[in-house]
Amino acid sequence: MEPTTSVITDQLTRVALGISVCLAHSSPMVKLHYQRTDYSVVVKNRAPPPKAWRWEIYRAGNAHQIKQSSIYFDTVLAAKRAGKEALKRLLDKLYV
Numbered sequence: 363m364e365p366t367t368s369v370i371t372d373q374l375t376r377v378a379l380g381i382s383v384c385l386a387h388s389s390p391m392v393k394l395h396y397q398r399t400d401y402s403v404v405v406k407n408r409a410p411p412p413k414a415w416r417w418e419i420y421r422a423g424n425a426h427q428i429k430q431s432s433i434y435f436d437t438v439l440a441a442k443r444a445g446k447e448a449l450k451r452l453l454d455k456l457y458v
Contacts (some may be wrong), residue, residue, distance in 0.1 A: 368391055398453050401428075403445035405438050417445025419452060420441060 363372040408416045413434035418427035429452060435441035 405441045415441040
């Protein structure tokens with residue numbers, strides 16, 4: 363049986379984020395290199411006011427973000443809330 367497009371996309375996402383051992387061995391028994399707690403949301407001032415704030419998701423050991431908001435927010439709080447929701451969706455997708 364051939365894998366579906368969504369299975370292949372999920373496997374490629376895992377490889378790109380460094381949490382999959384091998385595309386050929388995608389099993390629940392495979393140990394992940396990273397845990398949910400290795401991911402965090404950071405809010406940074408990246409533009410001039412009034413919409414200066416954006417969230418970025420980082421993984422332990424990486425100096426560069428692995429994901430960031432496509433829009434800017436008016437407040438740190440709004441960016442943090444949106445970032446936490448984005449992190450939750452990412453982790454739910456990665457750690458099914």
